Amino acid sequence: xxxxxxxxxxRDNYIWMLADTPAGTAIVVDPGEAGPVLDALxxxxxxxxxxxxTHHHSDHIGGTPELAGRFxxxxxxxxHDARIRDATQRVGDxxxxxxxxxxxRFEVLEVHGHTRSHIAYYGEGLLFCGDTLFSLGCGRxxxxxxxxxLASLDRxxxxxxxxxxxxxxxxxxANAAFALTVEPDNPALKARTDAARALRARNAATLPAVLDExxxxxPFLRVDALAEDRIPWQDDVGALHxxxxxxxxxxxxxxRFRA
Ligand code: ZN
Ligand code: FE
Numbered sequence: 001x002x003x004x005x006x007x008x009x010x011r012d013n014y015i016w017m018l019a020d021t022p023a024g025t026a027i028v029v030d031p032g033e034a035g036p037v038l039d040a041l042x043x044x045x046x047x048x049x050x051x052x053x054t055h056h057h058s059d060h061i062g063g064t065p066e067l068a069g070r071f072x073x074x075x076x077x078x079x080h081d082a083r084i085r086d087a088t089q090r091v092g093d094x095x096x097x098x099x100x101x102x103x104x105r106f107e108v109l110e111v112h113g114h115t116r117s118h119i120a121y122y123g124e125g126l127l128f129c130g131d132t133l134f135s136l137g138c139g140r141x142x143x144x145x146x147x148x149x150l151a152s153l154d155r156x157x158x159x160x161x162x163x164x165x166x167x168x169x170x171x172x173x174a175n176a177a178f179a180l181t182v183e184p185d186n187p188a189l190k191a192r193t194d195a196a197r198a199l200r201a202r203n204a205a206t207l208p209a210v211l212d213e214x215x216x217x218x219p220f221l222r223v224d225a226l227a228e229d230r231i232p233w234q235d236d237v238g239a240l241h242x243x244x245x246x247x248x249x250x251x252x253x254x255x256r257f258r259a
Contacts (some may be wrong), residue, residue, distance in 0.1 A: 055132030113149025
């Protein structure tokens with residue numbers, strides 16, 4: 001029986017830990033720092049058996065050298081990107097990551113947009129998507145185009161609706177503030193926002209999100225569902241005839257949004 005939990009790290013990051021407690025093993029995804037991982041491992045007397053990395057940003061990989069020093073036999077999976085120096089296994093689209101213990105199998109999806117080499121890991125009903133999809137939002141376009149990010153989100157949206165989305169930041173309420181300006185009357189969005197508020201009020205994570213709920217509530221997964229006049233006009237995008245333009249305008253509006 002695997003157990004999943006988000007370890008709060010840095011300012012608003014989550015390091016996801018998937019553990020087989022009886023077997024005494026765990027894997028982590030995107031350890032931006034080592035401390036929370038070492039504490040969680042020690043508390044349950046677990047050994048780290050693998051590290052999965054989604055992209056090169058330091059808030060996702062910063063704890064890797066220290067963890068590798070403590071657990072030198074744990075493989076470190078990462079995309080083909082020289083900016084991630086500590087990788088022991090490079091993986092790309094369609095590759096499969098097989099872990100003996102905890103017993104888990106993940107397919108690698110290239111989901112470019114936030115960065116040019118960002119990947120996600122899909123398996124066990126879970127998606128570890130780093131900074132690609134957030135609950136009620138999506139990652140910023142630091143190195144990719146709107147078309148790339150939209151293609152990445154389309155791939156994620158096509159996964160089974162029960163998939164639990166393990167995002168790397170607690171951004172849900174900040175994202176809700178923007179999403180509600182786009183679709184103030186969307187009942188799924190209102191319900192998700194209320195649920196997230198209740199969770200944050202007791203300092204609990206709003207994640208993992210459920211893909212079905214995101215498809216109903218997250219404006220960045222709803223470029224086809226949104227009426228054109230619901231997309232905040234951006235001069236530098238112009239006409240909103242193509243869905244990629246609607247997505248680009250939505251992403252720019254979010255960049256410029258101040259709650
Ligand atoms: Zn990032
Ligand atoms: Fe990040």
